Amino acid sequence: MLTGDQYLESLRDGRRLFVNGHAVPDVTEEPLLRGGALAAARGYDQHYQPGDDAFGPYFFIPGSVEELRATQERQLHWDFPTISTSNGLLMVLTAASRMRPDFPQYAERALAYFEESKRRDIRIVQTITDAKGNRSLPPAQQDDPDLYVRIVDRGSDGIVIRGAKLHISSAAITHELMVMPTKRMKPGEEDYSVAAAVPVNAPGVRVINASFAPRPDLDPDFFPYSSRHVMTEGFVVFDDVFVPNERVFLAGELEHSATFAHSLGLWERLGSVGSYVRLADTLVGLAQLVAEANGLQRIGHIKDKIAEMITYATLIRAGFEAAMHHATFTPEGWASPDEMFTNAAKYHAAAQFSLMVRHLHDIAGGAVLTAPSMADLRNPETGPDLQKYMRTMKGVDADYRMRLFHTIRDFTADAFGGWKHVTVIQAGGGLYAQKVVVSNHYDMDAAKALALETAGITPDGKVLTSLAGAER
Ligand SMILES: Cc1cc2nc3c(=O)[nH]c(=O)nc-3n(C[C@H](O)[C@H](O)[C@H](O)COP(=O)(O)OP(=O)(O)OC[C@H]3O[C@@H](n4cnc5c(N)ncnc54)[C@H](O)[C@@H]3O)c2cc1C
Numbered sequence: 001m002l003t004g005d006q007y008l009e010s011l012r013d014g015r016r017l018f019v020n021g022h023a024v025p026d027v028t029e030e031p032l033l034r035g036g037a038l039a040a041a042r043g044y045d046q047h048y049q050p051g052d053d054a055f056g057p058y059f060f061i062p063g064s065v066e067e068l069r070a071t072q073e074r075q076l077h078w079d080f081p082t083i084s085t086s087n088g089l090l091m092v093l094t095a096a097s098r099m100r101p102d103f104p105q106y107a108e109r110a111l112a113y114f115e116e117s118k119r120r121d122i123r124i125v126q127t128i129t130d131a132k133g134n135r136s137l138p139p140a141q142q143d144d145p146d147l148y149v150r151i152v153d154r155g156s157d158g159i160v161i162r163g164a165k166l167h168i169s170s171a172a173i174t175h176e177l178m179v180m181p182t183k184r185m186k187p188g189e190e191d192y193s194v195a196a197a198v199p200v201n202a203p204g205v206r207v208i209n210a211s212f213a214p215r216p217d218l219d220p221d222f223f224p225y226s227s228r229h230v231m232t233e234g235f236v237v238f239d240d241v242f243v244p245n246e247r248v249f250l251a252g253e254l255e256h257s258a259t260f261a262h263s264l265g266l267w268e269r270l271g272s273v274g275s276y277v278r279l280a281d282t283l284v285g286l287a288q289l290v291a292e293a294n295g296l297q298r299i300g301h302i303k304d305k306i307a308e309m310i311t312y313a314t315l316i317r318a319g320f321e322a323a324m325h326h327a328t329f330t331p332e333g334w335a336s337p338d339e340m341f342t343n344a345a346k347y348h349a350a351a352q353f354s355l356m357v358r359h360l361h362d363i364a365g366g367a368v369l370t371a372p373s374m375a376d377l378r379n380p381e382t383g384p385d386l387q388k389y390m391r392t393m394k395g396v397d398a399d400y401r402m403r404l405f406h407t408i409r410d411f412t413a414d415a416f417g418g419w420k421h422v423t424v425i426q427a428g429g430g431l432y433a434q435k436v437v438v439s440n441h442y443d444m445d446a447a448k449a450l451a452l453e454t455a456g457i458t459p460d461g462k463v464l465t466s467l468a469g470a471e472r
Pocket of ligand 1: 125126127128129130132135136165166167168169233422423426427428429430431432433
């Protein structure tokens with residue numbers, strides 16, 4: 001296994017990174033990106049065990065509902081690249097299992113890749129979302145054929161890929177990109193049906209980064225949450241990148257072009273739902289704390305809003321639990337979360353998130369945005385005014401109440417909050433993507449049968465004319 005220092009050293013591998021208009025020679029020294037690398041390094045240290053056969057708990061394949069639940073619970077305490085590696089490899093194994101009957105060689109490669117990743121203790125990110133160009137046109141009909149990642153050359157030893165994958169979380173601070181098709185490909189789109197593991201430092205890979213990291217000169221007291229949590233998002237370009245055969249998991253087989261995306265959707269969304277349980281509970285906690293700090297906790301409409309937030313959090317938790325409880329098992333005995341509950345819970349969490357943030361802002365009041373900084377509280381000239389007017393009662397002084405407002409602003413209404421808003425909707429696929437899955441898995445026949453029974457129509461089309469049991 002790698003220590004945190006060895007991991008940081010491993011990122012100095014010649015990778016080509018950019019941010020804010022300049023090249024990044026060393027990601028561990030770049031102020032806008034290094035926070036993510038340092039968090040991942042802490043994760044390495046947290047898990048490190050000496051010995052050649054030691055490996056991290058993120059390389060674990062759950063074989064029962066209990067193991068699946070334990071894996072997901074553990075993830076809540078991991079850094080993002082580690083979560084992504086765990087879910088990404090489970091996704092690869094799920095896909096391998098589905099492909100095994102048709103393409104056993106790909107299934108074997110995927111398993112070998114799992115073992116190699118475990119041995120090297122690397123971090124992997126899921127690299128799926130293409131640039132996509134004109135959304136109304138399929139890949140092969142775009143005016144630029146590179147708008148979806150594709151194979152541009154095939155040789156006896158491997159393939160060459162070209163294109164770009166966008167929004168790839170933590171690409172700059174991981175070792176490998178698990179590239180896969182964004183959707184099902186159709187006849188004529190064989191070159192777009194490609195899945196492969198690509199090192200971030202492979203020749204031809206460039207990562208142009210964005211980050212919500214606050215400017216380094218800003219007061220961490222003003223950004224109590226985001227100053228401790230940084231996520232880098234990578235715009236990854238594949239400029240004719242060679243991939244050797246042993247790292248290719250799909251190269252033209254249309255029938256499995258959607259297998260990876262489906263498997264990824266499942267694991268990625270389950271992980272999201274788990275984190276949204278925590279997110280929703282945090283929103284409830286902030287709403288209750290600020291209501292209490294403002295003396296509003298017994299007011300009817302405030303209690304009503306908090307009750308709605310509690311219901312929201314509880315239904316996400318219920319979906320998360322149900323997704324694991326109703327897990328299915330591959331022929332190899334590997335657990336997979338239930339598609340229906342995973343996607344319904346993800347949809348619910350994402351679709352209602354803005355409303356829950358609205359309730360929080362409504363309860364908290366305008367100081368969410370206008371509370372002066374903690375530096376003003378420390379300033380002897382302005383501090384006494386803030387101490388006098390920002391306190392509300394015995395036990396709620398200015399320091400505490402202002403910290404609450406700054407946390408709510410940072411968490412929901414400033415740079416990180418804005419990112420979170422879009423992330424909850426889009427990461428793991430937009431709202432429509434989950435609706436497609438729930439519609440496909442819903443038992444519509446049973447629902448129709450119930451509706452017919454309600455209408456008094458028998459399954460063979462006869463209409464019941466009198467009340468059942470009326471003759472009694
Ligand atoms: C913070 C963040 C992190 C992310 N991390 C990752 C990551 O690590 N790896 C990764 O691969 N991706 C990642 N994503 C990408 C995410 O999966 C996509 O943003 C999402 O799938 C939507 O794709 P898009 O952004 O290209 O939007 P679009 O595809 O442009 O979608 C916008 C809207 O248009 C609709 N739409 C698009 N095409 C059609 C069509 N043909 N017909 C009908 N409606 C259509 C969509 O349903 C949606 O409502 C991340 C996104 C965010 C915001």
